[in-house]
Amino acid sequence: MEERSIARSSQLKKDPEKHRARATFVGRIVGVASSLWLVEEERAYSQPHSEPFAPTHECIAGGVVTTDNAESESLLAVGDWVEVAPTPDDERRGVIVHVRQRQTKLFRRSPTERLVQVLAANVDRAFLVHSVTLPHFSRRLLDRHLVAAEQGGVEPIVVFNKIDLPIPHQVEDAIAYYRDRLGLRACLTSAINGDGIAELRTLAEGATCVFVGASGVGKSALINACFGISLQKVRTISRKYERGRHTTTNARLFHLPRSGQLIDTPGLREFALADLPPEELAFYFHDFDPYYPHCKYLPCTHTHEPECAVRAAVERGEIPYERYDSYLLIFDSLQQ
Numbered sequence: 424m425e426e427r428s429i430a431r432s433s434q435l436k437k438d439p440e441k442h443r444a445r446a447t448f449v450g451r452i453v454g455v456a457s458s459l460w461l462v463e464e465e466r467a468y469s470q471p472h473s474e475p476f477a478p479t480h481e482c483i484a485g486g487v488v489t490t491d492n493a494e495s496e497s498l499l500a501v502g503d504w505v506e507v508a509p510t511p512d513d514e515r516r517g518v519i520v521h522v523r524q525r526q527t528k529l530f531r532r533s534p535t536e537r538l539v540q541v542l543a544a545n546v547d548r549a550f551l552v553h554s555v556t557l558p559h560f561s562r563r564l565l566d567r568h569l570v571a572a573e574q575g576g577v578e579p580i581v582v583f584n585k586i587d588l589p590i591p592h593q594v595e596d597a598i599a600y601y602r603d604r605l606g607l608r609a610c611l612t613s614a615i616n617g618d619g620i621a622e623l624r625t626l627a628e629g630a631t632c633v634f635v636g637a638s639g640v641g642k643s644a645l646i647n648a649c650f651g652i653s654l655q656k657v658r659t660i661s662r663k664y665e666r667g668r669h670t671t672t673n674a675r676l677f678h679l680p681r682s683g684q685l686i687d688t689p690g691l692r693e694f695a696l697a698d699l700p701p702e703e704l705a706f707y708f709h710d711f712d713p714y715y716p717h718c719k720y721l722p723c724t725h726t727h728e729p730e731c732a733v734r735a736a737v738e739r740g741e742i743p744y745e746r747y748d749s750y751l752l753i754f755d756s757l758q759q
């Protein structure tokens with residue numbers, strides 16, 4: 424969605440209250456269709472839902488949109504709470520005039536712009552969806568997902584999907600490591616035979632949850648399985664996903680029957696971390712925590728310093744080499 428052309432708050436420092444006073448309701452962005460933002464009214468959140476969708480207003484971002492969020496972030500994202508002014512003579516339409524402060528967010532570095540791209544805003548949990556095979560499991564991607572979730576204040580839940588297929592040994596080891604050693608909440612699922620779906624649904628209850636993961640891991644299939652109906656198109660794995668279409672804007676929010684929301688996001692070809700100085704990366708690798716105080720030179724980046732306790736732990740096999748390797752790769756990418 425074209426948002427760079429939209430004037431932001433700086434123009435409006437003079438009289439922001441007057442600008443916002445045009446709004447007649449508060450709503451939440453739940454998706455996008457034909458370049459229009461779909462906004463549900465706030466009252467849709469106070470009642471249980473019999474349908475996954477509530478009625479929406481199709482909104483444009485007004486000529487001027489003020490925001491409580493940083494200028495370096497996406498102006499609008501699915502999950503945002505926005506203030507909307509009506510369009511004369513058409514109550515199903517509207518103009519977004521203001522974006523409220525995001526409480527949490529899941530974000531990455533935009534692959535095309537100098538921008539922190541918010542994939543979903545105001546989410547409580549992130550289901551980090553990885554398939555145990557097809558496409559092959561990537562520890563490095565999971566490590567980046569975990570950092571991003573913590574950065575944005577979102578609780579991570581690792582979903583290992585496609586467990587109906589044979590699980591490679593290294594993936595078994597990884598599952599044990601992330602769940603038992605790192606103590607993360609993990610869920611083993613199959614959208615095909617229904618394993619783990621009830622648990623997934625329980626974990627999503629009463630919260631706003633975003634599903635993120637590479638293309639083809641089964642996000643849409645899992646969401647469909649949670650609802651028991653086909654809400655989202657499930658792609659055939661053989662089809663190449665279209666290049667250049669990694670906007671977040673076809674993310675979509677659905678209401679669970681009792682309470683809670685699920686947000687599906689499109690498969691992302693890249694997931695680069697944003698807004699993270701390299702020297703802070705180690706603080707997100709919690710298996711380094713017990714060793715860090717014993718590094719000789721503090722602060723220590725655990726990359727080249729002599730008598731580094733983290734590196735020693737890797738050499739003794741107490742931290743898996745793959746985990747440290749992924750740290751080094753992310754560290755390098757953050758330095759660029």
Ligand SMILES: Nc1nc2c(ncn2[C@@H]2O[C@H](COP(=O)(O)OP(=O)(O)O)[C@@H](O)[C@H]2O)c(=O)[nH]1
Nearest residue numbers: 585613614615639640641642643644657658660
């Ligand atoms: N064997 C197996 N295939 C799955 C499972 N979940 C999804 N798939 C298949 O994986 C492909 C991609 O699924 P999709 O939901 O579109 O992935 P998304 O890109 O993450 O939304 C489809 O062919 C699905 O049928 C699963 O648990 N087991």
Ligand SMILES: [Mg+2]
Nearest residue numbers: 642643689690
């Ligand atoms: Mg999908």
Ligand SMILES: [Zn+2]
Nearest residue numbers: 718723725731
């Ligand atoms: Zn160190």
